[in-house]
Amino acid sequence: MSKHNVSRRQFLSYTLTGVGGFMAAGMLMPMVRFAVDPVLKADAGGDFIATNQKVSDLTTEPKRVDFTYEQTDAWYKSEETKVAWVYKDDNGKIVALSPVCKHLGCTVDWNTDKSNPNQFFCPCHYGRYTKDGVNVPGTPPVAPLDVYDYNEKDGMLYLGQVKPHKGA
Ligand code: FES
Secondary structure, eight states: OHHHHHHHHHHHHHHHHHHHHHHHHHHHHHHHHHHHHHHHBOOTTTSOEEEEEEGGGOOSSOEEEEEEEEEEETTEEEEEEEEEEEEEOTTSOEEEEOOBOTTTOOBOEESOOTTSOSSEEETTTTEEEOTTSOBOTTSSOOSOOOEEEEEEETTEEEEEEEEOOTTO
16 A cells, blocks of 8 residues: 555656756747847858849849858748849949848839939838939938848859948
């Protein structure tokens, strides 16, 4: 009888320990993951990402360039797509602008506002930017569009981090 009671206690003890451990692990895992998440994130911005854009095909007319990269977050992989407006300036230098409006983050288009041609236009609140990405005074955006770092490899355009526009 006594042996039977001890066995029950042991069973209860093991069960509670197991369930308690399982619950503790369930609570701790998100905390640990949160703490190390930045380390696990793919450093997409650190490296240049290949685009399908030939540098020789760029003109002085801004062109929308979409590019995709794989982001790895621990065991989760996802594809991220980014956009840039890219053109060559009058000196042949590549300019790659972020399309993210500096007012509230909508996406700007090139030359879609018929009353203000050859400007970047944000349809959300009629924000405007000149071709070099500088915000037009009197419109909602408060800063110029960010610019991408870029690189050329084997004739193809590679894009990197976005940085504040010089002079912003
Ligand atoms: S978000 Fe672009 S003007 Fe407001």
